[in-house]
Amino acid sequence: MSKVTTNFSDKTIQYEQLLQNFKSLLKENNLKFTIQREVILETLYDSQEHLTPESLHHLIQEKYPDLNTGIATVYRTLSLLEESDIVTSLSFGAQGKKYELGAKEHHDHLICTECGNITEFVDEQIEERQHKIAQELEFKMQDHSMQIYGVCKKCQKEN
Ligand SMILES: [Zn+2]
Numbered sequence: 257m258s259k260v261t262t263n264f265s266d267k268t269i270q271y272e273q274l275l276q277n278f279k280s281l282l283k284e285n286n287l288k289f290t291i292q293r294e295v296i297l298e299t300l301y302d303s304q305e306h307l308t309p310e311s312l313h314h315l316i317q318e319k320y321p322d323l324n325t326g327i328a329t330v331y332r333t334l335s336l337l338e339e340s341d342i343v344t345s346l347s348f349g350a351q352g353k354k355y356e357l358g359a360k361e362h363h364d365h366l367i368c369t370e371c372g373n374i375t376e377f378v379d380e381q382i383e384e385r386q387h388k389i390a391q392e393l394e395f396k397m398q399d400h401s402m403q404i405y406g407v408c409k410k411c412q413k414e415n
Pocket residue numbers: 368369370371372373407408409410411
C-alpha cells in the first residue's frame with residue numbers, strides 16, 4: 257500500500273531569505289523595490305491557498321487598503337516571480353492560472369474543473385516510478401509536475 261500525503265503547508269525557505277532573493281531579482285530586472293511589490297510577496301508567502309491574480313489582489317486590498325496596489329502590478333510581479341521559479345502556477349485553461357510559492361515541499365495536484373478546488377498530494381509510488389522511468393530512459397530528471405484534472409467529490413454530488 258502506498259501512502260498518500262495531503263498536507264503541504266510547510267515552506268522550505270524563511271521569509272527573510274525569500275525577500276533577499278526577491279530584492280536581487282528586482283535589481284537584475286532594473287525594477288524598484290516597492291512596498292506594493294513586497295506586500296505581493298508577503299501575501300503569497302503567508303497564504304496556504306493557490307491564488308489567482310484577482311484573489312491575491314483582493315487579499316492585498318483587504319489587508320492594506322491604503323497602498324492602492326494595482327492589479328497590473330500584481331500581474332507583472334507574478335510573471336517576474338514565476339520566471340525565476342519563486343512562484344509556480346497551475347493552469348486552468350481559459351479560466352487562467354493559480355499561483356503558489358515555489359518553496360514548498362514537492363507535491364502534485366488534483367484540480368476540479370468545475371469549482372477550481374485544488375487538492376495537493378504526494379504518492380510515494382508515483383514519485384518512485386517517475387525516478388525509475390527517467391533512469392531507465394537515461395534521462396536526467398530535475399523536477400516534475402503532475403496535474404490531474406477532473407470533478408471533485410462535492411461537484412459530483414451537485415450534478
Ligand atoms: Zn469542484
